[in-house]
Amino acid sequence: MARAFSLLGLLRLRHAQQDQAAGHLAEANDRLRDAADRRLAAKRTLDDGPAQVTDAAMLSAIAASRASSRAMLAELDAVAARRRAEADEAQTAFGAARRAAIGLEKLEAAHTVEAAAEDLRTEQAALDEIAGQSWRVRQAEAAASSTAAAADPAGTPTQTPTQTPTPGGAP
Numbered sequence: 001m002a003r004a005f006s007l008l009g010l011l012r013l014r015h016a017q018q019d020q021a022a023g024h025l026a027e028a029n030d031r032l033r034d035a036a037d038r039r040l041a042a043k044r045t046l047d048d049g050p051a052q053v054t055d056a057a058m059l060s061a062i063a064a065s066r067a068s069s070r071a072m073l074a075e076l077d078a079v080a081a082r083r084r085a086e087a088d089e090a091q092t093a094f095g096a097a098r099r100a101a102i103g104l105e106k107l108e109a110a111h112t113v114e115a116a117a118e119d120l121r122t123e124q125a126a127l128d129e130i131a132g133q134s135w136r137v138r139q140a141e142a143a144a145s146s147t148a149a150a151a152d153p154a155g156t157p158t159q160t161p162t163q164t165p166t167p168g169g170a171p
Contacts, residue, residue: 005111007104014101021094028090032083039076045069 005011046069053059 003115005108007107011101011104011108014097014104018094018097018101021090021097025087025090025094028083028087032080032087035076035080035083039073039080042069042072042076046073 046066053062
């Protein structure tokens with residue numbers, strides 16, 4: 001039986017790190033989507049406004065509202081940019097964790113192939129030994145029977161092959 005992959009503990013650690021990085025990436029992408037959704041909602045709010053201005057106070061209120069909405073859009077753009085940077089960092093970390101795990105996975109696959117080959121070699125050696133031993137036993141039995149036959153030439157009758165009749169009765 002082949003021995004276990006010696007870097008299995010490290011491979012498990014790399015998989016755990018990869019899973020953790022994938023979780024961080026999912027969270028970062030979620031926050032990025034939320035920021036984009038908030039920006040879109042604010043943009044729609046800015047676009048929706050009263051159709052008619054009836055007096056100066058209403059015009060002033062609309063101008064203040066639009067200025068506030070534009071400031072909020074600028075702030076949301078900054079948040080979205082920061083979230084994009086976080087998502088990019090999380091993607092980079094996930095890629096690095098995945099590369100570290102892939103290297104060990106390839107080593108494990110090579111180890112598995114080598115262990116299977118070693119098991120097959122061991123099994124073949126055992127089969128060869130069994131076949132060789134069986135052959136030696138048959139050779140020893142054949143040598144013993146030929147020695148016994150040579151020692152007792154008149155004792156036991158030997159069988160002669162029987163002749164089969166041929167067509168036409170010829171011998």
